[in-house]
Amino acid sequence: MNAEQFNAQHDIGTAVIAYPVTRDDAPLITRTRSKAWTLGHGAAVVKVDGYAGGICLTHVDPAPADTDTFELPLSRCNITAVDNWLDQAGVFAKGYWEAVDGKLTVTGLRIGSDYQDRIVAKFGDTIVRHADGTHTVRRVIERGEAS
Known part of the structure; x- marks a missing residue:
């Protein structure tokens, strides 16, 4: 989509999900704060709240x-970006460590500060944020497990 097409479909203030660097990064749930424009090398960009520069x-x-x-x-x-995304939502998260081949290794994220309510998402899992502000984890089905 070029800048003119984007502007025809979306006003300034449109709610968007932006991936500032790559789509592997944690998304920024935000709003546009400018009209889209085309850079000299041809890329179409737009400014959004919470990010300096165009995306x-x-x-x-x-x-x-x-x-x-x-x-x-x-x-x-994307673990760092996901951690930052959770921080922006006011949710405590930190690396989840396990012994792998005899060495302590980060294998995911521990989400939540209360021991009773915290959850663990491992690499490959999907973190789900619900409308009430809670989070759950949808586990990846590993090879070799019953389907």
């Missing part, structure tokens, strides 16, 4: 009507 339109999606319920897969590549 390529290839990394901006209109937000679903219910932006309070959102799913985000966890991977080794």
Whole structure:
């Protein structure tokens, strides 16, 4: 989509999900704060709340009507971004460590500060944020397990 097409479909203030660097990063659930424009090298970009500079339109999606319920897969590549996403939502998270081949290794994220209510998402799992502000984890089905 080019800048003119984007502007024809979306006003300033449109709710969007933006991926500032790559789509593997944690998304930024935000609103546009400018019209889209085309850079000298041809990339179309738009400014959004919460991010300095423009984000390529290839990394901006209109937000679903219910932006309070959102799913985000966890991977080794995006763990820092997911942690930052949870921090922005006011949710405590830190690396989850396990022994792997005799060495302590980060294998996911522990989410929540209360021991009773915290959950663990491992790499490959999907973190689900619900409209009431709670989080759950949808586990990846590993090879070799019954389907």
